[in-house]
Amino acid sequence: MIKTFKRGGVHPPENKISAQVAIEVFNTQDTVRIFTSQHLGVPAEPVVTKGDTVKVGQLIAKSSGFISANVHSSVSGTVTSIEAIADHMGFKKTAICIKIEGDEWEESIDRSPDIIREIKHTPEEIIQKITDAGVVGLGGATFPTNVKLSIPPGKKAEALIVNGAECEPYLTSDHRLMLEAGEQILIGMEIIRQALKIDKTYIGIETNKMDAINHLKSFTQWIKHIEIVPLKPRYPQGGEKQLIKAVTGKEVPINGLPIDTGYVVCNVGTVYSVYEAVQKNKPLIDNTVTITGKKLKTQKNYLVRVGTPMSQLIESVGGIPEGTGKIVSGGPMMGKPIANIDGPTLKGSSSILFMTEEESSRGDSSNCIRCAKCVGVCPMGLEPYLLLRLAERKMNDQLEANFVHNCIECGCCLYTCPARLPLVDYIRLGKAEVLKIMRSRK
Amino acid sequence: MSNMRISPAPHIQGKQNTRSLMRDVIIALMPALAVSICFFGWGTIIVTLTAILSCVLCEWLIQKFLLKEEPSIKDLSAIVTGLILAFNLPSNLSPLLVVLGSVVAIGVGKMTFGGLGNNPFNPALVGRVFMLISFPVQMTTWPKPTGFFTSIDAVTGATPLAIMKEGLANGMTVQEITAANPDSFSYIQMLFGQIGGSLGEISTLALLIGFGYLLFRKVITWHIPITIFATIFVFAGLLHLADSAHFVDPLFHLLTGGIMLGAIYMATDYVTSPMTKKGMVIFGIGIGVVTIIIRAFGGYPEGISFAILFMNAFVPLINRHMKPKRFGEVKKNG
Incomplete structure (x- = not known):
C-alpha cells in the first residue's frame, strides 16, 4: 500500500x-529590489551602499545573528538606493535596489x-x-x-x-x-x-x-x-x-x-x-x-x-x-x-x-452545524470549531489547554467547513496571542 | 488590481456546504419514502407533505416575525426535520396533529435555542416524543401495510415490537408469540418493509441504501450507526442467550422499531451528536444500551427515540472530555 x-x-x-x-x-528588466529579510529570523545587514557596483552573486547583505541568512545580488549593476519598499503583501521592508547593467558574474561561481x-x-x-x-x-x-x-x-x-x-x-x-x-x-x-x-x-x-x-x-x-x-x-x-x-x-x-x-x-x-x-x-x-x-x-x-x-x-x-x-x-x-x-x-x-x-x-458564513468535519480533517488532532469560539472570546488559557499552539495553519478546517466559518483565520490570531504569552513566561 | 480579494489562506473551498449536506440527507431518505408510499399510499404522502410544509413555514414565520432575522430556510434543514418527523409518525395520523408535532419540533425543539446549530436535542425527536406522550392512541395505531390506493381507514395493525411486548406482558414466551403471529415476524418482510409501524421506519433495506449513500457522499461517518447496531446486537444477544423464552433474538431488535431510522438518520444529526470519533462511539454505545433496557425492561415497546434524546443530553459532557488524540501525544519515539 x-x-x-x-x-x-x-x-x-x-x-x-x-x-x-x-x-x-x-530575463529580468531594469531593476531588482532585494529585501534584506527573505528568511525567518533577523534581517541581514547591508554591506553595500548607494552607488556601489555589484556583480551577480556578490554579497550585499550579511547575516546578523544566529538565525539569519546572507543575501546576494541576483544581477550585476549599480546600487541605486537602500530603502523601505512595499512587498507583495503591502508591508514595508528594507530593500537594496539595483539597476541592472549587463550580466557579469562573480568569477568564483561555476x-x-x-x-x-x-x-x-x-x-x-x-x-x-x-x-x-x-x-x-x-x-x-x-x-x-x-x-x-x-x-x-x-x-x-x-x-x-x-x-x-x-x-x-x-x-x-x-x-x-x-x-x-x-x-x-x-x-x-x-x-x-x-x-x-x-x-x-x-x-x-x-x-x-x-x-x-x-x-x-x-x-x-x-x-x-x-x-x-x-x-x-x-x-x-x-x-x-x-x-x-x-x-x-x-x-x-x-x-x-x-x-x-x-x-x-x-x-x-x-x-x-x-x-x-x-x-x-x-x-x-x-x-x-x-x-x-x-x-x-x-x-x-x-x-x-x-x-x-x-x-x-x-x-x-x-x-x-x-x-x-x-x-x-x-x-x-x-x-x-x-x-x-x-x-x-x-x-x-x-x-x-x-x-x-x-x-x-468563500461564500457567506452561517451557523456552525457541529458536523465535526473540521475535527476530522485536522492533521494535528485539534478541534478547530472549539478553537474558533475560544479565539473569538480571547480565552487564552483555554486555547492553550486545547493546544492551539500546535496548529500548523494548513487551512484544512476552513477548506472543509460547510458553514464557511473563518476557522483558521481566528485560530491564527489565537495562536499568535498564546505563543506571545508562552514566550513571556520563559 | 483594486477589485482583487486579499483575504488570508486558504484560498479555495471544498464543495460541501450546509445546503448540499442537507440535500444529501433528503436524497438518502427517498428510498424509504418510496417504500412507504408503496405500502401506505396517500397516507404517507399527506403526512409527509404536511410535516415538511409546516416545519418550513414555522421556521420562516419565527425568523421573520419573532426573531426579526434573515430567514435561513434555504439551508434545507427544516425540510430534513419535517421529513424525519413524518418518518416517525403513523401514516394515518390526522394532518392537524402533524402540524402540531411540526410546530413543537421546530418551535420548541429548534428555534427556542437559536436555530440550526444551537439546539441540544434532535428537533424531530422532540416533536415525536411530545406527540407520543400527548396522543398515545393516535401515535400507536398504525394502518396495515397493504398497498397504494387503499383508504386511510384500512384495518389497523400493531407493530411487531408492540405485539411482542404485549405477549410477554401476558405471560407468553417469545416462541409462543412468534408462532401465534407468523405474519408479523417474518424477517424478510421487515427487510422490505411490509410490517406495521411509523411510515418511514418500516423498510430496513431502503434505509440501509440511504446509509450507503450518506457514507459514499461523506455526509456522515460510520461510527455512530455501526456502534449502535453492534451494541444492540451484543446486548440483546446476551439477554437472548441467557433467557430465550423472554428475550427475543438480536436480529429482531435490529429490524424493528425504527432502529435503522434512528441510528442512521437521527442519532447522526450533526448538531446533537459528539464532535470526536471517540465521543461518537461512546454516544452510540449509550444509545444501544438505553434502547435495549427500555425495550426489555421498560414500559414502551420501542426505545430508540428516548435513547437518542437521553444521550443528546450527554453530548456537551462527551465533547468536553473526549478529546481527539493530538498529533504526537503519548507516543514517544524510541
Whole structure:
C-alpha cells in the first residue's frame, strides 16, 4: 500500500496545469529590489551602499545573528538606493535596489552546465558553504538551512527526509525541478548526508508525479543511501510532521521538533540550492516560480532572479487574466494573497497563482452545524470549531489547554467547513496571542 | 488590481456546504419514502407533505416575525426535520396533529435555542416524543401495510415490537408469540418493509441504501450507526442467550422499531451528536444500551427515540472530555 500520513488532511482538486511546462529562464528588466529579510529570523545587514557596483552573486547583505541568512545580488549593476519598499503583501521592508547593467558574474561561481559529482568537502566546509550562500528552506518557511543542519547539542540526526510531496494544488516548481535537475537533487542529498554524518536519506514524492519518481530511480549510482518513497496524494503531506509520519510512520512528540525524532526535513528546492552552493559556489540568487491559473493562456515555470518585480512576470504571460478574483503567492491552501503586484520576488517565492473569481469566493458564513468535519480533517488532532469560539472570546488559557499552539495553519478546517466559518483565520490570531504569552513566561 | 480579494489562506473551498449536506440527507431518505408510499399510499404522502410544509413555514414565520432575522430556510434543514418527523409518525395520523408535532419540533425543539446549530436535542425527536406522550392512541395505531390506493381507514395493525411486548406482558414466551403471529415476524418482510409501524421506519433495506449513500457522499461517518447496531446486537444477544423464552433474538431488535431510522438518520444529526470519533462511539454505545433496557425492561415497546434524546443530553459532557488524540501525544519515539 502506498504510504501517507494517518490523521486528517484533505485532497483538493490538484489542478497541476503547468506540470508539463519546462523551466524557462526569465530575463529580468531594469531593476531588482532585494529585501534584506527573505528568511525567518533577523534581517541581514547591508554591506553595500548607494552607488556601489555589484556583480551577480556578490554579497550585499550579511547575516546578523544566529538565525539569519546572507543575501546576494541576483544581477550585476549599480546600487541605486537602500530603502523601505512595499512587498507583495503591502508591508514595508528594507530593500537594496539595483539597476541592472549587463550580466557579469562573480568569477568564483561555476556557470558551466556540467554536473559536479565528486564531493570534496568536509562536513564543516559544507555547512560553511551553505551559510555563505544564504541558502534558506524553500518549502515555505524560509528557515536558514545552515541553522537547520547545525544539530543542537544533545540531539542526534539519524536521517534526512526530502520533501518532494508538493501537496499544494497548482504548484509545479518542485515537480519540474525533480524532472530537470533530478541528479543534482540526489547529489545535494548526498552532500547533506555527509554533512550530517548519517546513513539514511529519504525523498517522499506523491504518486501524481510518477514521472519524477521514475526519473530519480534511474540514477542508480546515487540511490545507495537514498530511499525514494512514493506517497498517496494528500494535503498537507508536505508539512514536516506529516511528512515524517508518512515516510517513517513516526510521530514527532507534542511540542517537539522534528530533530527530537532524529529527522531533518528539507524541501527539494532547498536541496538543489545546497548542491549549487557546495558544488558550484553559487549563492541562492534565483529560484523556480510557477505562473499558473485556470484562466491563464500561457502557463509558465520560470527560473527567476530574486528581486524581480512580480508585475514583470505577470506581464510576460499577458497580464492579469479576465475574471481573476485573487492573486496568490504560493499554493492555494497556504499561500499569501498578493496586494501589490509591484512587489519583488523572494528566495521563497514558489508561484504566482491567478484564482478565478469563483474559486476565490468563500461564500457567506452561517451557523456552525457541529458536523465535526473540521475535527476530522485536522492533521494535528485539534478541534478547530472549539478553537474558533475560544479565539473569538480571547480565552487564552483555554486555547492553550486545547493546544492551539500546535496548529500548523494548513487551512484544512476552513477548506472543509460547510458553514464557511473563518476557522483558521481566528485560530491564527489565537495562536499568535498564546505563543506571545508562552514566550513571556520563559 | 483594486477589485482583487486579499483575504488570508486558504484560498479555495471544498464543495460541501450546509445546503448540499442537507440535500444529501433528503436524497438518502427517498428510498424509504418510496417504500412507504408503496405500502401506505396517500397516507404517507399527506403526512409527509404536511410535516415538511409546516416545519418550513414555522421556521420562516419565527425568523421573520419573532426573531426579526434573515430567514435561513434555504439551508434545507427544516425540510430534513419535517421529513424525519413524518418518518416517525403513523401514516394515518390526522394532518392537524402533524402540524402540531411540526410546530413543537421546530418551535420548541429548534428555534427556542437559536436555530440550526444551537439546539441540544434532535428537533424531530422532540416533536415525536411530545406527540407520543400527548396522543398515545393516535401515535400507536398504525394502518396495515397493504398497498397504494387503499383508504386511510384500512384495518389497523400493531407493530411487531408492540405485539411482542404485549405477549410477554401476558405471560407468553417469545416462541409462543412468534408462532401465534407468523405474519408479523417474518424477517424478510421487515427487510422490505411490509410490517406495521411509523411510515418511514418500516423498510430496513431502503434505509440501509440511504446509509450507503450518506457514507459514499461523506455526509456522515460510520461510527455512530455501526456502534449502535453492534451494541444492540451484543446486548440483546446476551439477554437472548441467557433467557430465550423472554428475550427475543438480536436480529429482531435490529429490524424493528425504527432502529435503522434512528441510528442512521437521527442519532447522526450533526448538531446533537459528539464532535470526536471517540465521543461518537461512546454516544452510540449509550444509545444501544438505553434502547435495549427500555425495550426489555421498560414500559414502551420501542426505545430508540428516548435513547437518542437521553444521550443528546450527554453530548456537551462527551465533547468536553473526549478529546481527539493530538498529533504526537503519548507516543514517544524510541
